[in-house]
Amino acid sequence: MSPVIETRNLSKWYGQVLALNDVSVAAGTGITGLLGPNGAGKSTFLWLLTGQLKPSQGEVRVYGESPWRNPALFRHVGFCPETDGFYRDLTGAEFVTVLARLSGLDRKKARDRAAEVLEVVSLTEAAGRRVGTYSKGMRQRLKLAQALVHEPRLLILDEPLAGMDPIGRRDVLALVRRLAEDGTDVILASHVLHEVESVTSRILLINRGRILAEGDVHEIRALIDKHPHHVEIASDRPRVLAGKLLEADDVVSVTVTPDGSGVVVQTTRPDDFYARLPGVLVEGNFDVRSIASPDDNLAAVFRYLVE
């Protein structure tokens, strides 16, 4: 079985600027998150996936086929661009219908599907209004609707939540999860970590045109064990606790939090540290209120790799 997307030694130059550098990745079915800061090369990567750019070097495959000059492939691919471009004189319903027809749906089917997807993205009431009158959040949902209207097998979303309110974000993320459960493959590009983290643990981390890491969040975490792991312990007598923790060589540093409510430990061997910690706490009779590791959040992983 071929992966949903696959690139081999993929590079893209804009004149003298290297936007994507020797990228070899593969993504399977379900949701794959593409994470990276602005300017990391996410959009270039997606433009190559959607045949809008030709690789300068290497190759890109979507369902085993090259997307460059292969319009038939786009019967199965829906693309939600980051850019805020619309035919503003059309109504929302007209916009989605006309793009459905461009995807090969006949007039009636296009109209019916447009109505369905506009309902899915909660734009039914505004469907008769000109797109030029839509708010930013509504335009984002409209872009999502046009990407969904032809029932694609692969949905490629470039920063789909930008400019949306929290409720809109929640709804769209729920929709993405639902689509994936129904068998749609999704590539979700974002620079907001928790957005991606909330729908998938399978990610590609990209920065400066390079894929820094790929795989499950925990697999990626294993790749960065050279970076100290942070553990926050809220307890009484933080200075005494800091001294006890520093007695073993698995701890790199311990700092007392500014408000004096606990300590932040940096360890290079988290497994050894966690095994030792209960004994230290019991022996010293510390009153522990919480133990948390911010590194469990994808944000910490991302920060490590980008830095």
Added chain:
Amino acid sequence: MSAKDDKPVTSRAAASTVWPVGALFRLSFVQLLGTRRALLYGVLLLLPPVFSLYVWLGPPSYSETLYLWGIIFVVAYLGFVVPFTALFYGTMLIRPEHEAHTLTYLVTRPVPRWLTVLVKYVSAAVVCVVGVTVSMLVAYVMLGLEFGMAPVVENFRYWFRLAGVSVVALLVYLALFLFVGVRFRRPVIVAVVFIVVWEGLVGLIPGIIRFATVTHYLRSLAIRATQETVMLPRYVTVKTAPLGVACVVLAALWAAMLGLSLGWFARAEFHTNPDRK
């Protein structure tokens, strides 16, 4: 392969073109008729009829219907309305879509890129031909206000033939400016320079350099189409090209410009470095 099934996703021959063509026409007409350029286009088309009105309302004319019609056609239509109409619409078919970020929707659909450009060209040709022909008809008939309807009706065949020349001119200029529109970053400037400097000034220079202008062959076509009966301005009638040569040159130019436009667009990468947005 996706979880939906394990069959090959598609083959290159499978793209539907029937329904997309209708949608492309729809989008094209919305853009062509719904912009501020369309308003300017309307004003442009009104200028020759306004001149015909001036002939009637102004000082008594000592000219004839055919002479005035020849002047109006060559100066107003061939020299101004037709090339600028083609400029307005030829250059706006692709570049504004790129700048408005709507091109993404067209090139990520199962529609061959060349077909997208071809449909846009045909849409623009329809809008331009209909508009210019109606304007020509109104301007011609209004000459009857000054000269009476009898000579207008009697010489209608010459209107018809010159209308045919204007259609040829529109198709050629549209193809040329379509190419300018897909190829250049600032197509309007390039097209204006072409019309004013190349077609307008170089076309008037005596010698063989005028053979390199489009207008030279269009004027030649106009002379032959009216069987040299219509009194066209003297500068038009000097050293014209034979009818066959004019037809071949114009047809070759049209085919080359249209072919280059379709081919270039099919291979174009419209995105630039997002960091420089």
